Amino acid sequence: MSKIDRLDIKQLRVFQALIREQNASKAASQLGMTQQAVSEHLKKLRDVFDDRLFLRKTNGFVPTPFAEELYIGVDKLLNDFKALLAPSSFEPQTISGTFVIAATDYAQQVVLPELIAKLRLQSPNLKLIVRDFEIDKLHDLMQSGKVNLAIAFPDYIPDSYPVVRLFEEHHVCVASPSASIAQSKPSLAEVANYPSIIASPSRPNFKGSIDDWFKQFGLKRNIVISAPCFSVVPMYLETTDSIAFLPSRALNNLGLKEIALEQSPDKFDVIAAWHPRYSDDALQKWVVSLLRENE
Incomplete structure (x- = not known):
């Protein structure tokens, strides 16, 4: 045999x-x-x-x-x-099983609430797992099928993965309304020298995503706190005389004061990505189509 x-x-x-x-x-x-x-x-x-x-x-x-x-x-x-x-026509309401999404802290706040609402409404038998984005483990997790979809920033995704651009985003310099810098119109050099908080969800260090932008002006930021996620930074701003650069869509109803800058940081994309093996999967394509509805 x-x-x-x-x-x-x-x-x-x-x-x-x-x-x-x-x-x-x-x-x-x-x-x-x-x-x-x-x-x-x-x-x-x-x-x-x-x-x-x-x-x-x-x-x-x-x-x-x-x-x-x-x-x-x-x-x-x-x-x-x-x-x-699989049936010739895809019917979301009949789909069951589990779909796993790895998302950055930012994406969990800004992208997923609306996507999850659509999935629950249109495919009530589909179970969802949302897990934190682990940049060092992403490829292994997606190759093994433990993660179906990743929502993050382009720099976090392997070049070989199919991606779809969800929207363009930009950083805003913010502080507590009671911070001393909120009462003035600082120069870019003063902003760089001011105590700063960064969110570093992928690796715990004092390197922020806009450090290279400051370097264009010959400036280095005075980073004093590195937080593991975006969501805690506003609370730290309330208790310290400091600033932070946060994505604009994550600032709704936080009560923070925007600090006007002489120059604006470069804009960046927020994307969804998946392993090439699943590009023709009907469920994968449907979930991605829901994300693209708001492009």
């Missing part, structure tokens, strides 16, 4: 689930199978591919290098099967 005759789709689905979950119990739960059944399928897969595929660790499995390479082809094959069996 040839190797291909010893394979079936269920075994490949078990392999896919094990790669994603790296835990037999979680994979079994996802597939609606017993853990023993998952182990039996894994045993057959090991025999077919002549590789251990997964090595045990304290709380689950870790894939072998061969399994990681094999996964790319298996995942594509299963998606092709899924597309083959």
Whole structure:
């Protein structure tokens, strides 16, 4: 009997689930199978591919290098099967399953509320997971299928990924109305020297996204606080005599004072991106179309 005759789709689905979950119990739960059944399928897969595929660790499995390479082809094959069996017309109200979105703190505030409202209204059986954007793990998460869609800024996304531009954004210099700088008309040099708070959600450091813009004028910012997300910066501004540069769409109803500048920072795009493997997936295309409605 040839190797291909010893394979079936269920075994490949078990392999896919094990790669994603790296835990037999979680994979079994996802597939609606017993853990023993998952182990039996894994045993057959090991025999077919002549590789251990997964090595045990304290709380689950870790894939072998061969399994990681094999996964790319298996995942594509299963998606092709899924597309083959999909109805000719896409009906959002009949869709079930889980869709995972990785979004920056900013996107969670500005983009997702409206998107989630549309998804809940038009596809009530679809479950959604929103997770924080992890720039260092993004490619692995999207390649393994643990994240379906990413919403962030262009610099955060691999060049090989398909993207759609959602809108153009710009930074605004803000402070608490009680801050001393709010009572004056500062020069750009004075703004650079003023104590500044940045949001650095991807990496904890004192480097901000507009540092290069200040360098054009021979200036370096006086950054004194690095926060993990945009949402906490307004609270820090209220309790410190400092400034921050925040995206304009995240400032509604925060009670902050805009500091007028001699020059305006460069504008930037907010985008959505996905792994190339899912470009033809009907659900993926539909979710992206909802995002594009407000371009």
